[in-house]
Amino acid sequence: MQNLTKQLKTTVLYGIILQKILTSSAFAQTNDSIFRVDRINALILVVVFSTTILLYTRWARQGKPLFLRKIPGLDAVEEAVGRATEMGRPVLFVPGIAELDEIETIAGISILGRVAKITAQYETPLNVPVRYPLVLAAGQEVVEQAYIEAGKKDLYDKDTVRYVAGEQFAFTATVNGYMMRERPATNIYMGAFFAESLLLAETGNAAGSIQIAGTARPEQLPFFIAACDYTLMGEELYAASAYLSKEPVMTGGLKGQDFIKILITICILLGVILVMFGFGKEFISLFQSV
Amino acid sequence: MRTTVPVLIAFISGIVLVVSFFFRKGTWLGDLEQEFTVWLTIVGGFTLLLGVVSITRVNWTAVKRKKEGWKYKILTLIAIFAMAIPSVLSPDWSPLFGRAEGSIYDWLFQYQMSPMMATMFATLAFYIASAAFRAFRARSLEATLLLVTATLIMLWRIPMGEWFLNLFPGDIPYLLNTYIMGGINMAVQRGIIIGAALGAASMSLRIILGIERTYMGKG
Amino acid sequence: MNFWEKMEKMDRRWVYLMVGLSVILPFIFPLDLPISITPEAQSVFDEVEKIPDGSTVMLVFDYYPSTIAECEPMAIAALHHFFRKNCKVITLSNIPLGGPSMAEAVTRDMAEKYNKVYGVDFVNLGYKYGYVAVLSGMGQSIKSIFPTDNSGTPLEELPLMTNVPNYDSVAFIFEIADNATADYWVSIVYAQYGVPMVCGTTAVSAPKYYSFVASGQFKGLLGGMKGAAEYEQLVGHNAAAVTGMSAQSLVHLLIIFLVILGNISFFLGRKGHKKELV
Structure with a gap:
């Protein structure tokens, strides 16, 4: 002592x-x-x-x-896109609802690039609604690049990534409406989410979509865990682009x-x-x- | 060129902001942070225009091609311009212009947008109830613990529940506030916050140094 | 399919109906419920009390109109508290949609009650894009970030703002947020400039901020409508939040009931199903 x-x-x-x-x-x-x-x-x-x-x-x-532990939510991404392809339904990707100066949004956009590459390979329609113009520009750039790299530039549609609304709940209403009408087979939410997290995830659940979410907002994690199939928590979101790239x-x-x-x-x-x-x-x- | 220039801009901006943090305000290096943040607000303001262009193009194309639901898209376009145009016109021309009380913008905001937003937020209560009913199951020991804790916290946060908890010996509301909210909850939140902050810092560093380029569609 | 299995698969619209009734009924038949004060809300009140009368304070409207029910009662109670102490109030918002308008409407309404003059006793700076840049920029010069107030009047023409070049002249910050901007007030303004601050936030965000209170970065915390009701009581102006507690009480009880019902259905339904299989 x-x-x-x-x-x-x-x-x-x-x-x-x-x-x-x-x-x-x-x-x-x-x-x-x-x-x-x-x-x-x-x-x-x-x-x-x-x-x-x-x-x-x-x-x-x-x-x-260097050893990296398994992140089941990310391993499920390819499988989920494959499911959408089999069902002939689109994939919905929401890169959060924050501005591009939020590092979570950048993480979301990075993951979008990976997801877009898979959808391009499978020739599955992808829909990316965004809330901010800067995210729109970055998202379009990333998706276009992914389609080029996958050798499917002719399949790329500029409106894959589209600006929906600057207001949180107008954005949510649009995305929810899309989910109920188009019934995407797979919904991926990656980025900064706020009160709309449960609104989106519950609607996706009701529409019967397989759902993968990831956010670094501790207050929104319980909602995603309750309504999604897989959830990336906190730093897993930032690790995702590195994990998926395997570089x-x-x-x-x-x-x-x-x-x-x-x-x-x-x-x-x-x-x-x-x-x-x-x-x-x-x-x-x-x-x-x- | 399409990669090098953005990476270079990201590198310079990042480094300047980091270095500037360690220099006194009033010095050239210390003031650079202020300079950059002012640029950011100006550039950011212009990007709002991008959004207007995108939403107009998407909806206008749908109207032109008479895609499914094109009539609703006309309403969207009308709503965008009905709110935006009067708000940017000078209030000197008419009290209906600008954003002051009594203007078109103010009316639309106060009596249409605001209640609609509040209504959308309020639907959360319905969704939470439905999700709780469907997903909150005592399937395992951990889930049971979570369920019991959540129930106690919900009771504690309402007067009726607090009254009920006080029927039992021991100051249960105090224990909940001290040990659940101020103890377990806080520890978990801190763990996630520290992890997420480190993740964010690490990713920022990768972006500044050009290691992480996936956000540009590269790598 | 037995009764419990049917119950477990109950159409979610029944749940929605029950929630709707639980919200509406207390407004028709209000319940007069006593509200206890948590230490976090008491700290908010005590911290504002500690500010010397006549000091310059910032009241930040970082919430969207969607969370008015939870956040606006906090802002109104805070304005009662500040104006009663003759504090000079600077309002601003990092929310483009509605933040400045709400600040304007609420503050002008309260100022009228306390006979306060715009530009002398209170100022609304409005909104500027990029909250990280705005918060750090104001540390050096408020004028460089907000050259004019919300209605376009240059800051030099507002007597209150001529004495407030940056955070050094601000005695206290009351942040009301329904989003993550509260984190940035701590990590940028408190960490770098040490201005004492408290936070009012939605119930869903409140658990996160307990750690900020414990570390002293926030001097107090108001969590959701309950926090707002506590503060209303402390300030002595019972209003919307206190009234809203009746509806909140009933909905909480309903959710607890639904969780219990869901679990009973789950276990008994499973039992019945197993029997059928045997």
């Missing part, structure tokens, strides 16, 4: 020394200094994070085998991310222990951003 307390004290001492060095005169924040020394903790995190991701990407490029360079990034997660877990555990022993304040201050 004494030994543990000693070790903890040493750890905290190192932390305090590091903090003192960073705030010492050499790094002192003066009104005329251009660098924000108070944000050095964030800089360290950025550097460590970037280096880790890049290192893993490099290792992946060199051919080092080592992309999977390298995922492994780097996992490594950082381990580091964060260690920091959390250390923080909990230090707080329990009354040294938490100094440790927490190392992570506080300004």
Whole structure:
């Protein structure tokens, strides 16, 4: 016990020394200094994070085998598109309802590219309603490229991806109406979703479609889980494009991310222990951003 | 060229915003962030036009070719322009123009759009009830735990339920707030939030560095 | 097919009918129900109380008209609270559709009750595209992001805004959101500028924000109509949210009943089916 307390004290001492060095005169924040020394903790995190991701990407490029666990929802994508082909019905893909500056939307658009390639190969009609003009432009570009790569450019229709409405529920009503009229065999929802998640998923369920959803919004996950066949949770959505591409360079990034997660877990555990022993304040201050 | 230029723009924009974060405002580097964000709002404003063009083209084509439901598409087109055109005209010409109280835009918004949106949102209650009835089954231990917790939380969030819970010994509402909402719920939410944030950061980095190009249809 | 199996496969329109009746009936026969106060709502009230009278505050209308039932009572109660303390209120919205109009309508209505003057006691900045850019940009200069207010008046012509160049002059932020913009107020404005803030959100989003409250990033939280009703009670202006609690109570009870019924049907229906197979 004494030994543990000693070790903890040493750890905290190192932390305090590091903090003192960073705030010492050499790094002192003066009104005329251009660098924000108070944000050095964030800089360290950025550097460590970037280096880790890049290192893993490099290792992946060199051919080092990297294990990726199975994500059933993504494995089901091809099967679901195949089902649509057999039934002669379209595939509906909704890349969320957020703007393109939302990273979830970009993830959704990336997955759209993969899905479009499969629908192009199977010659299955694809319908992609979007809510924002920028997403429309990006979506059209991605789908067109997918059809070209699949050698089916003649099948590409510019209105595969179409702007529906800028208003959340007008968008939802249109998509729901489409589901009930056209009865797509497969509905894929990937991106940022809000209150419309259950409205979409329940209607899709009522229309008898097989449904795969993915979002990083914790508050919408229960709805998708209740009404969809497969749901990608949180970071699985961001991992999807790398997972589907199966390119080592992309999977390298995922492994780097996992490594950082381990580091964060260690920091959390250390923080909990230090707080329990009354040294938490100094440790927490190392992570506080300004 | 079609790949290199966008990747280069993404790289420069990303790096500038990251670097600028570490420099004091008032310095050239520190102010770049502000410069870029102002550009973003301007460019973003123009993109709204893209949406109008797309929705008009899709609906107009359907009307022209007399596709199924083309009459409804005429209504869509009328609605778009009835709302948009008066809102951008100067209120100096007529009090019906612009977006102030009493304008056409305001009327359409307050008395048509707003109730329609609220109605659509309200249908959630019907869907939640239907989904709960159909999907909420005590099939396993985990599902049973989820079901019991959800029931208790729903009771706690309503006065009648709270009264009912208080009939039992121990301060159940307090325990629910402290241990379920402030304990288990919070831990799970944090786990998902941290994971998702890392995923987002990692993806951002891949985009900035040009490793991830799938959003452009490449790779 | 036995009774329970039939029950399990009940047409969903019966469920819709029951929900409809549970919502309508309490409005015809209101139930006067006591509403208890959660610590999170109490914190919202206490934090606003702590602001020195006459301070400049921001009230953010980050919700769509669709969630008016849950969010607007929060905004109205907050305006009662702010105007009572003679706070100068700056409203804005990151929602293009309806946000600025709702801010305008609600704030002007409340200002009239408290004899507040536009431009001096309150200002509506309106909406600008790109919330991430808007929130971070205002940290340096509000004027560079919003050169004019919602009706096009240059900010220099509004006495209140001449003293508020950026977040440094804002004492408090009350964010009312039905979407993820609340996350950005925390990660951009609180993290970088340290302005104390509270959040009012829809019931479905509230569980997510408990962790933000625990970490002190949000000083308090109002969750859904219940949170709004609690705040209305604390402020002393019982209105729409308190009234709406009766309907919410009945619908919650109905859902609990449906879940129980669904499970009984599931188990008994399965039993009956097994017997038939034997």
